[in-house]
Amino acid sequence: xxxxxxxxGVRDFSPDVVAKRNYIFDAIKSVFKVYGFQPIExxxxxxxxxLTGKYGEEGDRLLxxxxxxxxxxxxxxGQALTDKNSTKLTSSIAEKGLRYDLTVPFARYxxxxxxxxxxxxxRYQIQPVWRADRPQKGxxxxxxxxxxxxxxxxxxxxxxxxxxxxxxxxQKLKLPVTIKxxxxxxxxxxxxxxxxxxxxxxxxxxxxKLDKIGIEGVRKEMAERGIGEEAVxxxxxxxxxxxxxxMKTIWGEAxxxxxxxxxxxxxxxxxxxxxxxxxxxxxFDPTLARGLNYYTGCIxxxxxKGVEMGSIGxxxxxxxxxxxxxxxxxxxxxxxxxxxxxxxxxxxxNLFPANTxxxxxxxxxxxxxxxxxxxxxxxxxxxxAGIASDLYPEPAxxxxxxxxxxxxxxxxxxxxxxxxxxxxxxxxxxMETGVQVKVTLPDAVELLRDEVAQMNF
Amino acid sequence: xxxxxxxxGVRDFSPDVVAKRNYIFDAIKSVFKVYGFQPIExxxxxxxxxLTGKYGEEGDRLLxxxxxxxxxxxxxxGQALTDKNSTKLTSSIAEKGLRYDLTVPFARYxxxxxxxxxxxxxRYQIQPVWRADRPQKGxxxxxxxxxxxxxxxxxxxxxxxxxxxxxxxxQKLKLPVTIKxxxxxxxxxxxxxxxxxxxxxxxxxxxxKLDKIGIEGVRKEMAERGIGEEAVxxxxxxxxxxxxxxMKTIWGEAxxxxxxxxxxxxxxxxxxxxxxxxxxxxxFDPTLARGLNYYTGCIxxxxxKGVEMGSIGxxxxxxxxxxxxxxxxxxxxxxxxxxxxxxxxxxxxNLFPANTxxxxxxxxxxxxxxxxxxxxxxxxxxxxAGIASDLYPEPAxxxxxxxxxxxxxxxxxxxxxxxxxxxxxxxxxxMETGVQVKVTLPDAVELLRDEVAQMNF
Numbered sequence: 001x002x003x004x005x006x007x008x009g010v011r012d013f014s015p016d017v018v019a020k021r022n023y024i025f026d027a028i029k030s031v032f033k034v035y036g037f038q039p040i041e042x043x044x045x046x047x048x049x050x051l052t053g054k055y056g057e058e059g060d061r062l063l064x065x066x067x068x069x070x071x072x073x074x075x076x077x078g079q080a081l082t083d084k085n086s087t088k089l090t091s092s093i094a095e096k097g098l099r100y101d102l103t104v105p106f107a108r109y110x111x112x113x114x115x116x117x118x119x120x121x122x123r124y125q126i127q128p129v130w131r132a133d134r135p136q137k138g139x140x141x142x143x144x145x146x147x148x149x150x151x152x153x154x155x156x157x158x159x160x161x162x163x164x165x166x167x168x169x170x171q172k173l174k175l176p177v178t179i180k181x182x183x184x185x186x187x188x189x190x191x192x193x194x195x196x197x198x199x200x201x202x203x204x205x206x207x208x209k210l211d212k213i214g215i216e217g218v219r220k221e222m223a224e225r226g227i228g229e230e231a232v233x234x235x236x237x238x239x240x241x242x243x244x245x246x247m248k249t250i251w252g253e254a255x256x257x258x259x260x261x262x263x264x265x266x267x268x269x270x271x272x273x274x275x276x277x278x279x280x281x282x283x284f285d286p287t288l289a290r291g292l293n294y295y296t297g298c299i300x301x302x303x304x305k306g307v308e309m310g311s312i313g314x315x316x317x318x319x320x321x322x323x324x325x326x327x328x329x330x331x332x333x334x335x336x337x338x339x340x341x342x343x344x345x346x347x348x349x350n351l352f353p354a355n356t357x358x359x360x361x362x363x364x365x366x367x368x369x370x371x372x373x374x375x376x377x378x379x380x381x382x383x384x385a386g387i388a389s390d391l392y393p394e395p396a397x398x399x400x401x402x403x404x405x406x407x408x409x410x411x412x413x414x415x416x417x418x419x420x421x422x423x424x425x426x427x428x429x430x431m432e433t434g435v436q437v438k439v440t441l442p443d444a445v446e447l448l449r450d451e452v453a454q455m456n457f
Numbered sequence: 458x459x460x461x462x463x464x465x466g467v468r469d470f471s472p473d474v475v476a477k478r479n480y481i482f483d484a485i486k487s488v489f490k491v492y493g494f495q496p497i498e499x500x501x502x503x504x505x506x507x508l509t510g511k512y513g514e515e516g517d518r519l520l521x522x523x524x525x526x527x528x529x530x531x532x533x534x535g536q537a538l539t540d541k542n543s544t545k546l547t548s549s550i551a552e553k554g555l556r557y558d559l560t561v562p563f564a565r566y567x568x569x570x571x572x573x574x575x576x577x578x579x580r581y582q583i584q585p586v587w588r589a590d591r592p593q594k595g596x597x598x599x600x601x602x603x604x605x606x607x608x609x610x611x612x613x614x615x616x617x618x619x620x621x622x623x624x625x626x627x628q629k630l631k632l633p634v635t636i637k638x639x640x641x642x643x644x645x646x647x648x649x650x651x652x653x654x655x656x657x658x659x660x661x662x663x664x665x666k667l668d669k670i671g672i673e674g675v676r677k678e679m680a681e682r683g684i685g686e687e688a689v690x691x692x693x694x695x696x697x698x699x700x701x702x703x704m705k706t707i708w709g710e711a712x713x714x715x716x717x718x719x720x721x722x723x724x725x726x727x728x729x730x731x732x733x734x735x736x737x738x739x740x741f742d743p744t745l746a747r748g749l750n751y752y753t754g755c756i757x758x759x760x761x762k763g764v765e766m767g768s769i770g771x772x773x774x775x776x777x778x779x780x781x782x783x784x785x786x787x788x789x790x791x792x793x794x795x796x797x798x799x800x801x802x803x804x805x806x807n808l809f810p811a812n813t814x815x816x817x818x819x820x821x822x823x824x825x826x827x828x829x830x831x832x833x834x835x836x837x838x839x840x841x842a843g844i845a846s847d848l849y850p851e852p853a854x855x856x857x858x859x860x861x862x863x864x865x866x867x868x869x870x871x872x873x874x875x876x877x878x879x880x881x882x883x884x885x886x887x888m889e890t891g892v893q894v895k896v897t898l899p900d901a902v903e904l905l906r907d908e909v910a911q912m913n914f
Binding site for chain 2: 003004005006007010011012013014015018019022033034035036037038039040041042043044045046047050061062064065066067069070071072073074076081084085086087089090093094095096098108109111112113116118120122123128130132141142153155157158160164168271272275276325326359360372373376377380381383384386387388389390391393394404407408
C-alpha cells in the first residue's frame, strides 16, 4: 500500500483555511445579495461541444476531459488508435469535460433558459473550475471563480454598480485597493486616431504592458508589431492626456466617433459612480486593456495596495456572449473576484480577524462518569441556546482535557465536578487570562453569548 | 451550431432552487457548528489509486475517470490498445478520478494529516460527488453529500450526539422524521445465537428486507440462503422481543458475548441520548442492518414521516476506515444527510418558507433621467443600510417596470418621481396589498428592515 497523496495542483482545505476562505466568500456574497444578484450553479461536467473552441487552442488543450463510461473503445476512432494520435482520438472516447471557467457555462445557461429568465438577469456564481495547467506557486488545477454579471441591458448604471461592488467588498475585507477603469472603445479610438485601426490588437497588447516595460518598451514593442513612428507618437500623445476631460476637449469633435463614444460611456459610468463617494481610489487608466477580446465597452481591473500581487479582480462590458449558443444581441457586463489571490493578500497583510478559525466557544470538562453525564446535559442546553460547545468525550485527566482545549483554541472552559453538579454553579474559565468565575448555567449562556457577539463568528 | 445542452444526469440550479437548497444546507451547517464540528474540503479529483477498490467492483465501474493530459497514448498499454480492451487500457491513460463519496477522501485526508490533526477530530464536509450511474428519477450523476464524522474516540457519547444532530436538523427544517437505531453487534449476536455466525451477511440481507417483504418473505429468503428452520426460529424469536430490556433479560447472560456487548452499547448510547428529550421519535429496530459492511457498532437510519421516500439519512460506527491508508485502529462514527431527498420531501410537504427564494426587498422605480440618478443615490443608501434593493436600469414605462418587479417577486417598490425628489418623501408601495405610503428615506429603511427581519432572508 502506497502512501496516500492527492494529484498535483489540487488542494485539501483544512478547517482553519476553510474558515478564512468562507470569510472572503461570505463578504463577497453579502454584497452581491444587497445589490440584488441571485446565485446560480452549473454542473461540474459540461459537454465538450459546449466547451471546445471557446478558450482558444491553448484552452482546448487545458480542458480536463472525462473518459466515456463502459466499453469506450468500441466507439473509438480506429484510425486515431492505429496512429496513436491522442489529439484525434480524444473526441471519440471523451464527450464531457470539466468546467474551465464560469463565463461559458453561464452563457450556455442563459441561452438554454432564455424564455424563463427575467431580463436584466443579475446572477452571481461561486464555483470551482479546472485547468490542466502546469502547477506552480499560486496557480492551481482546481480553483474557485467568483463571477457576477448582468445580462440583457445596456444601461451604464450596471458598470457603476459593479465598480461599487468592488469598492464595497474590499472595504468590507479591509483590503485597500486601486480600481482602474478604461473603455475598449477609447483604445479602439486611439488606434483609429493614429491611423492603425487594423492594428488594434497589436496596439493594445503593447500598451497593456506599460506598467511592466515602461514607455520605451511600449514604443519598441509597437514598432516591432509594425506600428509606424508617427502613429506611435499620436497614441503616446493620447495616453499622456491627464484626464477624460482633456481627452474629450482635444479629441471629442475631431477624433474618430468610437473614441468620442468611449469617452461618453465613461462619463455615463462616472455620473452614477460618484453619486456616493467610493471608499477606494478609482483611476481612469487609458492603458488598461484586459486580455480578453470579448470585452467591447467599459473595462475594470483591481489591484491590492501594499502587496506585490497581480490583479485580484477584473471584468467589463461584452456585447455578445450568448451568440455562440444561438442567442444574439444580449449585452452584458460582469466582474470577477480572484479568491486565491485575495486570500494571499489578506494573509500577507494580516487582515483576517483573529477569531476567523475559531470553531468552538466553550469546552466542557468533567472528572468522572456521573458528572460526565451531567455535563452532557449542560452541553445540550448550551447548544440549544446556540453556543458552539463541546464536551471532552470521557472523564480523562485534567491535563489531557486542557491540552485538547488548547489544541482546539477554545476561549473558555467549563469545569464540572461533583461540587458543581450539586451546587449548580459552574466554573467558567477564560483560557487566555486564566480568570475563573462561578456562574449558573443561564449566566454562563449570557456571558458566552456576549463573547460570541463580539467575534466574527 | 447545435442547441446548447448539458450532460445526462447533471443539473443546473436556478436561483429559486439554489435558495431552497441553501436553506437546507444552512440549517444543517448551523447545527454542525453548534455541535463543534469543523468543515474541511477535499479536491474534486483524487488519484485513481486512492479511489479504486474501495467501493466494490460496481463502484470501480461507476467512477468517472479523467483522461491524462497531453499525448496520453504515448504511455498507453500497447496490448490493451491492440485488443481494444477498454477496462485494461484505462489505468494507463487515466490517473485521476472524480470524488465518488466523501468517506474515502476523508479517510485519505486523516491518514495524510494524522500528525497535525487534534483527535477526536470532528469534521463535516458538504460537497458534490459523481457516479456514472444510469440517470433516473431522483438519481443523479452529480449530487451533494453532506457528512459529519468524529474519528479517534470510542466514546458512545458521539453516537448520542450524532442522533441528536439528526433530531435537531429535522426539527429546524420542520420535517418530522422517525430515527431508527440498532447495533451491528446485536445482528452478529443474533446470528451466533442461532448458530449461523458464518451466515451473518446472508441473515442481515434477509432481515433488512422485513419492511418490504414481510416476515414470510424474510423466512423464505433465509431458507434460500441456506439458514435452517431452527436457526430462523431463533432469529425470529429475538426479532420479536419488544424491547432492548427484554433482549437483555433473555439473552444477556445466556447469549453470545457479542450480543450482550451490542445491547450494552445501545444502553450506553441511550444514557446520553435521553439526557434531554428529543423532538422526534427514536426507535430501536433490531432488523435495521444498513448495507455498508464497514459498520461495526451502532447504526442509524432516518425516514421522513408523511411522505413515501427512502431513507433521508444514515450512518454508524466503524472501527477501521483509515487502515487501508496505513493508519490503523482509528475508530469513528458518522452520519450523512441525503440533501436531494430532503429537498424532495420538503417540496412534497410544502415546508419551504414562502420567502426562501426572495432575493430582493425593494425595487426602485424612476420616471426620467434626472430622477433616475436621484433614485440611484437612494439605492446606494438603501444598500449601505443592508437592504437588498435594486433600481430598474432605465426610466422606462411604469407598466414595464412593474412587470419586472412582479417577475422578481419584489414585496415592495419605491416610486420616485420629480415630486418625490423635491419633497424627499418617497412612495413606498406594498406589492401584495397595494397600500402605498409616503415616507422619508430613513423611515423606509426602518420599515424595510423590519420586513427583512421577519423573513427567512
